[in-house]
Amino acid sequence: MSTDAQRCSVLSVGEPSAFLAERRKGKSSFVIAVDHASARIPRRLGDLGLPPTELERHVAWDIGALAVARLISEALDAPLVAQNYSRLVIDCNRYPDTETSIPATAELHQVPGNVGISDAEIRARREEIFEPYHNALTALLEQRESDNRPTILFAQHTMTDVFKGVTREMHAAVLYGLDRRFAGFALDALRENKEFVIADNEPYTVVQGVHYTIPFHAESRGIPNLEIEIRQDLVSERAGQIAWAERICVALRAAERRFRTLE
Numbered sequence: 292m293s294t295d296a297q298r299c300s301v302l303s304v305g306e307p308s309a310f311l312a313e314r315r316k317g318k319s320s321f322v323i324a325v326d327h328a329s330a331r332i333p334r335r336l337g338d339l340g341l342p343p344t345e346l347e348r349h350v351a352w353d354i355g356a357l358a359v360a361r362l363i364s365e366a367l368d369a370p371l372v373a374q375n376y377s378r379l380v381i382d383c384n385r386y387p388d389t390e391t392s393i394p395a396t397a398e399l400h401q402v403p404g405n406v407g408i409s410d411a412e413i414r415a416r417r418e419e420i421f422e423p424y425h426n427a428l429t430a431l432l433e434q435r436e437s438d439n440r441p442t443i444l445f446a447q448h449t450m451t452d453v454f455k456g457v458t459r460e461m462h463a464a465v466l467y468g469l470d471r472r473f474a475g476f477a478l479d480a481l482r483e484n485k486e487f488v489i490a491d492n493e494p495y496t497v498v499q500g501v502h503y504t505i506p507f508h509a510e511s512r513g514i515p516n517l518e519i520e521i522r523q524d525l526v527s528e529r530a531g532q533i534a535w536a537e538r539i540c541v542a543l544r545a546a547e548r549r550f551r552t553l554e
């Protein structure tokens with residue numbers, strides 16, 4: 292491998308940083324992570340060989356997730372860290388050595404710009420996009436730990452309403468891996484509103500060794516946590532984003548009250 296190849300870089304001068312961080316000193320117990328906040332592709336990667344319609348779909352990002360997360364962050368005064376580039380560049384909720392870290396296919400289509408890429412390019416995506424985002428989360432969690440502040444990690448996602456031709460009936464889902472303590476309370480609270488179907492660890496769960504944010508940042512530190520998926524068609528517009536942010540805030544507050552009685 293040549294020296295030039297080793298110096299491969301992904302982000303150009305003047306492009307937005309790898310992550311957004313807001314309300315770092317927020318008073319809430321909640322820290323909000325948005326792994327799939329953006330559909331942005333670095334200029335140097337062009338369109339990854341995909342048509343514009345694909346780059347706007349859920350395969351590129353979690354539609355509405357950042358907008359909902361920002362409303363929750365504001366309402367709760369909770370710190371928020373969000374990825375600033377598409378999951379098609381590198382998926383920040385996958386361990387970097389998994390197959391889907393830099394996905395060669397996105398739902399049904401091949402991603403030409405991700406096929407046969409060099410080790411130097413893989414390393415550049417990891418170092419310039421994945422690591423800065425997760426380092427920001429680590430720094431925030433370590434700071435709170437050293438300040439003796441309680442923390443609950445909340446990962447906000449949205450999911451497609453139709454996956455591989457199958458329509459999803461649930462409106463939202465609460466997901467977790469090894470630690471259901473907080474997620475169970477949040478699920479109970481969300482289910483109090485009978486108007487909505489809230490799934491319990493479906494249509495998927497937090498998978499050890501594959502999914503990254505909850506296992507790496509929360510489970511490894513014993514931090515209570517949950518992931519919430521909202522169906523994207525419910526939060527693609529402002530009114531839905533506001534309504535779901537309010538619903539989630541009510542549920543998070545109720546779950547936190549129950550959780551504190553255990554401690």
Ligand SMILES: [Zn+2]
Pocket residue numbers: 326327353447448449
């Ligand atoms: Zn997501």
